[in-house]
Amino acid sequence: MLTKRIIPCLDVKEGRVVKGVQFVSLRDAGDPVELAKFYNEQGADELVFLDISATHEGRETMVDVVRETASALSIPFTVGGGIRTLEDMKRMLRAGADKVSVNSAALQNPQLIKEGSDYFGAQCIVVAIDAKWSEEDGTWMIYTHGGRNKLQKEAIAWAKEAVALGAGELLVTSMDKDGEKSGFDNALLKEIRAAVNVPVIASGGAGNAEHFYETLTEADADAALAASIFHYKETSVAEVKNYLRNKGVAVR
Amino acid sequence: MKIGIIDYGMGNLFSVEQAVKRLGAEVLISADKEELLTADALILPGVGAFPDAMARLEETNLVSLFDDVVATKKPLLGICLGMQLLFEESIEKGDNKGLGLFKGSIAEFSGEDAEGKTYRVPHMGWNNLQFKRYPTWLSKEALDNDYVYFVHSFYATDVEELDLVAYADYGGEIVPGIVQKGSITGMQFHPEKSGSCGVTLLTSWLQGIEKGEV
Numbered sequence: 001m002l003t004k005r006i007i008p009c010l011d012v013k014e015g016r017v018v019k020g021v022q023f024v025s026l027r028d029a030g031d032p033v034e035l036a037k038f039y040n041e042q043g044a045d046e047l048v049f050l051d052i053s054a055t056h057e058g059r060e061t062m063v064d065v066v067r068e069t070a071s072a073l074s075i076p077f078t079v080g081g082g083i084r085t086l087e088d089m090k091r092m093l094r095a096g097a098d099k100v101s102v103n104s105a106a107l108q109n110p111q112l113i114k115e116g117s118d119y120f121g122a123q124c125i126v127v128a129i130d131a132k133w134s135e136e137d138g139t140w141m142i143y144t145h146g147g148r149n150k151l152q153k154e155a156i157a158w159a160k161e162a163v164a165l166g167a168g169e170l171l172v173t174s175m176d177k178d179g180e181k182s183g184f185d186n187a188l189l190k191e192i193r194a195a196v197n198v199p200v201i202a203s204g205g206a207g208n209a210e211h212f213y214e215t216l217t218e219a220d221a222d223a224a225l226a227a228s229i230f231h232y233k234e235t236s237v238a239e240v241k242n243y244l245r246n247k248g249v250a251v252r
Numbered sequence: 253m254k255i256g257i258i259d260y261g262m263g264n265l266f267s268v269e270q271a272v273k274r275l276g277a278e279v280l281i282s283a284d285k286e287e288l289l290t291a292d293a294l295i296l297p298g299v300g301a302f303p304d305a306m307a308r309l310e311e312t313n314l315v316s317l318f319d320d321v322v323a324t325k326k327p328l329l330g331i332c333l334g335m336q337l338l339f340e341e342s343i344e345k346g347d348n349k350g351l352g353l354f355k356g357s358i359a360e361f362s363g364e365d366a367e368g369k370t371y372r373v374p375h376m377g378w379n380n381l382q383f384k385r386y387p388t389w390l391s392k393e394a395l396d397n398d399y400v401y402f403v404h405s406f407y408a409t410d411v412e413e414l415d416l417v418a419y420a421d422y423g424g425e426i427v428p429g430i431v432q433k434g435s436i437t438g439m440q441f442h443p444e445k446s447g448s449c450g451v452t453l454l455t456s457w458l459q460g461i462e463k464g465e466v
Contacts, residue, residue, distance in 0.1 A: 002379045002422055003399065040447075045378055071270045076401055076445045096266040098403075098445065120263070121300050123374045123403045168374055197363055199376045222372060252378040252399040252447075 003250045004216045005045035005223035006237050007201060008230045010035055013052045015061035033068045040073050042237040045252055048225060051081035063095050070096020078126055089116050093124060101126040101171055104144050107151065110165055117166025127167040131155035131188055132175035140188050147175035156195050163196045170196065174204040181207030181229065189219035201225050209235055209243035216249055253462060254278045256291030260308045263299030268331065271444035275455055285317045293461045294326060298333030302344040302358060305333055318351050325435045327466040329457060335438030336406060344406055353436050356411040365424035374405045375427065379420040387417060387432045389460025400429065400446040407440065435466055
């Protein structure tokens, strides 16, 4: 039976792991490769590295982080952040990443999804969607720049479009829930999951093990991602998986 | 021991190379048939589409390598798309002929099971292997768990009963995970990305080569 996946996310800036609360205030939480090994030992099913480097040097460092991680780890991982071209995808996949995640570049140029999918296969292309409820529109809309800019694009329509273009997986972050630790946005996730046929990773809002249980069962998300609660050891991957196992959810 | 990784331009060889090196084997990455034949065993990796991969094998004059592999009983491990290429044919983007070392054809997950319930495609994530038998080089006791990492939208069908070593259950389908016939082995999942189970499988395969069991 296919198991539900628990995915720690490492935000990496200039080669170091950081985590923003609501993407604004950042704190340094360590060496990415060491942290990746730690999560691997804890039973993480996958890892996501999100490169938030502001400089060219920082992005170059990310390639080394990817290469070192791929040399040390035997679980899959995704790299996102700063992937703007087919060349960027190629660099990360060649360095040992299993998947690349695209967000704003795909919004600006949706054909990037198709190009990547045709070239590397859909399974390598993750489309990251940052969504936030809009009262005005009565639905979830796409936001960029860490939730500050609203686009005239409905989240569910974009999810469908991304999959039609060749996305093999969606990483859906609720900008309402991110950093709140009050649980994932299961209403949003449920709708997206019903709209597409590729795996969906729930992101934004994890505060405890029960939140993972809720999103993996109620919203039927295929995987759930969290960052700060794992980094600051408020809970652990092992603890979350034990909780899920005891509740009858299939985990590795 | 020297393991040759067949470099025909399809996908990322780095992770496979690192996994084999971590287990202490020497790695030779090459697109040259004669050079590859100097290795003790070969790995055919692959990520991407079946017809592109076959075209690349033809362009790089590597199709005949597999005749030598069979004739000399050189151990060969096909991973993911590399396993699919070992079959007779695939329907991916049209009708394509494969290398034909295993009987059977590669089909696409329909996304809907026999009861009309939808399931996700690609088959992505950790699924458990259910063993039909164990090849000489692999013992049941060596495996501390049976979860391996799959990521694929196509899978082998009409596989010969005797060739099937282990399968996973997905969407109500029997998804061949490990096939083996003589010195030729295929793994649909990624052993290099499959945590401790993957390490055990690769270690057993490498040790089996050393002992002449593969």
